[in-house]
Amino acid sequence: MTLYAVPSGPGDTSRPSGAPDATDVRQSEAAVLVELVLSSASGDQDAFADLYDRTSGRVYGIVWRVLRSTDHAAEVTQEVYTEVWRQASRYEPAKGSVLAWIATMAHRRAVDRVRSVTRQVARDDHYAVSGTGREVDHVWEGVEQRLDAQRVRKGLESLTPIQREALTLAYFGGLTQTEIAARLQLPLGTVKTRIRDGLIRLRDALGVEA
């Protein structure tokens, strides 16, 4: 079995003292996003532009990572935001955060696209490139993003190698569980369990602060 290295960042993960509490910042940001969606729902294009600016980096990031093509990523991202605009009135805050709403839609569409586009292309090559994580961090300039990345990296490090590998192959590689099982030479049921266990650990590692 081949395990790919998962990007690990700079060791220091402590927050500078005197910085605003990360939980408050994240929750107020989430609340702002809800307001922006509600305003967008009534046709407020400025609010939508603000929503785009606050979310597009992460949304485009997911789509780009799965598709590994700027053209496809731009197309899918445009589809996603078109749907966000159209369906803004149907977003229900009680059912999940704005970011989860948009990102879930984006991941689903990116995966659908990668499965239809790269069906004929060797998926192994596709992921051999994407699995290295060598470009990690080169666009994350802000301190806040850097801290987020460190938290998530730390969370990922709490997973077992197989949990981590199965989860990232699914989320970033866009592979189905059967493809992951073949790649890791594990039974399908094991892959399914590892993905779920990995998400539970990651949820617990990151969720304490959310």
Place this chain on the structure above:
Amino acid sequence: MRGERMTEIHGATGAYAVDALEADELAAFEAHRAVCPTCSREVAEFCETAPKLSVLAGAPPPPLALRTAILTSLADIPQLPPLHGDVQQTRPHLVDELALRRSSRRVRALSVLVAAVSVLALALGGTVYSLARQQAPAAGASADTSLLAAPDARIVPLQLANGAQVSFVVSKSQNRALFVGGDLPSPGLGKTYELWTMHDQAVTPDNLVAGGSDVSQWFHGPISRSTGVAVSIEDAGGSARPTAVQGYVGI
């Protein structure tokens, strides 16, 4: 045996949340999730967790031209009305985990429900009404399933020119209709599926649909006055009149 199978399906929450299930298991899981609050909640939690990985994507920033393209297109994109109630009344309950459920996913779950109901309706010759009531008890009343519960709800199947098998769920009394496709091939780069309503000789553009598995899309309507519905493939953004019609059916 049955217990084992149930455990197995509960274990699919993670793979489902990261879109790693194959089509057959996806359908089975969505049907299960629609009636299992535990799985529903776990999926909602995972859908909050997984996107946090995006900070490790190592992606370049989105191109500025994309921002411009998206924002300048807004004026031409009609917004959908709320599905039910007044959304403006809803204030954030961001950590209300019990209530967490993904609305977009619920629509997909609905499509599975629709498929299940249609099969059962054919097999038993029963009414959609009674079956819908049996199929959708737990997850709480939703306006989505109320379409199926309409006394005059009908499921109208149609095979498109490209071979795709789709259905329309229509209730004239509710003035609503839903387009459902189990496995809708991509309409092609720069293309979209477009839905149309027909009234006498007039054809009216209605809504757009992307390809994919377990696709569903509401009609804007009005449905009560429509005599038929159609599907075509048009350039992205939609067209004012149909060019490449894929199929139509009376309702």
